[in-house]
Amino acid sequence: MIRRKLAGAQAARMPEGGAERGWPLALARAARDRLTLVVEAGPVKAYRYSLAELLEQPPERSMIVLLEGPRAALGVLILSPEVLTSLIEAQTLGRVTDQPVPARKPTRTDAAMVADWIDLVMSYLEDTLLTEEDLTWTDGFRYTSFLDEARPLGLMLEDAPFKVLDCMLKLGDMRDGRMILALPADGHGRRPQRATALLSSEVDQEQRFAANMREQVMTAETEMQAVLQKLSLPLADVLALQPGDMLALPLAALDKITLTGIGGAECGRAKLGQSRGMRALRILDAEAAPSAAASATLPALGGFDPGDAYAGDGLNFQMEMPTADDFLRTGTEG
Incomplete structure (x- = not known):
C-alpha cells in the first residue's frame, strides 16, 4: 500500500x-x-x-x-x-x-x-x-x-x-x-x-464481404437481347419508314443469333429453335457467360422447324422473339 x-x-x-x-x-x-x-x-x-x-x-x-x-x-x-x-x-x-x-x-x-x-x-x-x-x-x-x-x-x-x-x-x-x-x-x-490474429480476422471479414457481394450480384436480374441482324440506315430513310414497308436482312440466319447485354455489348452467340413447344436459344459460345450450357425459354410462336428443338439446361434467359416474317416489317418489337 x-x-x-x-x-x-x-x-x-x-x-x-x-x-x-x-x-x-x-x-x-x-x-x-x-x-x-x-x-x-x-x-x-x-x-x-x-x-x-x-x-x-x-x-x-x-x-x-x-x-x-x-x-x-x-x-x-x-x-x-x-x-x-x-x-x-x-x-x-x-x-x-x-x-x-x-x-x-x-x-x-x-x-x-x-x-x-x-x-x-x-x-x-x-x-x-x-x-x-x-x-x-x-x-x-x-x-x-x-x-x-x-x-x-x-x-x-x-x-x-x-x-x-x-x-x-x-x-x-x-x-x-x-x-x-x-x-x-x-x-x-x-x-x-x-x-497475426488481427490479420486473420481481417482476412475472414474480407472473405465474408466478398461472399455476400457475390451472392447479391449473382441473384440480381439482368436483361439480354437476341439480335438476328443489325441494320444501319440513313436517318432520312428511317424517318420516311411507314407501316408495311419491307427491310431486307441479307445476313440474317437463325443459327447466328447474337446475344447482347445492357448497352449493346456482345456477350455470346446462339442458335434459334424450340424446346417443349417454346421458342428457345441454344448458347453456342458465351464470352461473359458461365461455361455450362444454357438455354432461353420463350412463349410459343409458330413458324419454326421442329428439328431445331433443343433441351438446354443451366442459366435461363427470358426474352421476346418475333417470327421470321416480323423481323422483315417495321412497327414490331424485337
Whole structure:
C-alpha cells in the first residue's frame, strides 16, 4: 500500500502510447456517428495521478461521469461545462451555438442525454487499441452514474494511481472545452490481440464481404437481347419508314443469333429453335457467360422447324422473339 501511494505521489508525464493516439479518433468518430457533430481534439497529454491530484482536476460546474469496468473498478470522465453544453445543443438544436455557457450544475437529464455517446466513445477507444498495450487499462469501461461535484470522489474511488488523458476539444468550430479521462493504472481488461490474429480476422471479414457481394450480384436480374441482324440506315430513310414497308436482312440466319447485354455489348452467340413447344436459344459460345450450357425459354410462336428443338439446361434467359416474317416489317418489337 505504501509503495502504491508513493508511486502516485507525484504527477508524472507518461510516454506517448496508443491511447494518446486513439482517444482523439474515438471522440471524433462517436461525435460524427451519434451526434453528426464535428469534434477536433487538441494534443492529448497523458499523466499518472494519485487520487488526491485527480480530485483537483475537474473544472468548476463540470459533469463527472463514473465509469465502471472489469472487477468493479471505477474510473471517471470529466466534461467541462463547455463540452457538456455543446453535446446537449447538438442533440436538441442540431448544431453548436456561440451563446455563453449557462452557469448551472449538470442535471440527471444532461447525464441521460450524453450516456450513450460516452459508451460509444469508450467502445471506439477499445477498437483502436486492439493490438496496443493500453487496451489493458482502457478496456470494458462504460457509463454507470454521474456527479455534479468532485467531493464524493474521494470516498468512491480507490486510493491508487490513475492513468489520465487530458485534452482540449473544438466542438463544431464554435466552442472549446476540456475533457479528462482517468482510469485505474492497474488495468484488468483484455490483453492486446496479436497482429497475426488481427490479420486473420481481417482476412475472414474480407472473405465474408466478398461472399455476400457475390451472392447479391449473382441473384440480381439482368436483361439480354437476341439480335438476328443489325441494320444501319440513313436517318432520312428511317424517318420516311411507314407501316408495311419491307427491310431486307441479307445476313440474317437463325443459327447466328447474337446475344447482347445492357448497352449493346456482345456477350455470346446462339442458335434459334424450340424446346417443349417454346421458342428457345441454344448458347453456342458465351464470352461473359458461365461455361455450362444454357438455354432461353420463350412463349410459343409458330413458324419454326421442329428439328431445331433443343433441351438446354443451366442459366435461363427470358426474352421476346418475333417470327421470321416480323423481323422483315417495321412497327414490331424485337
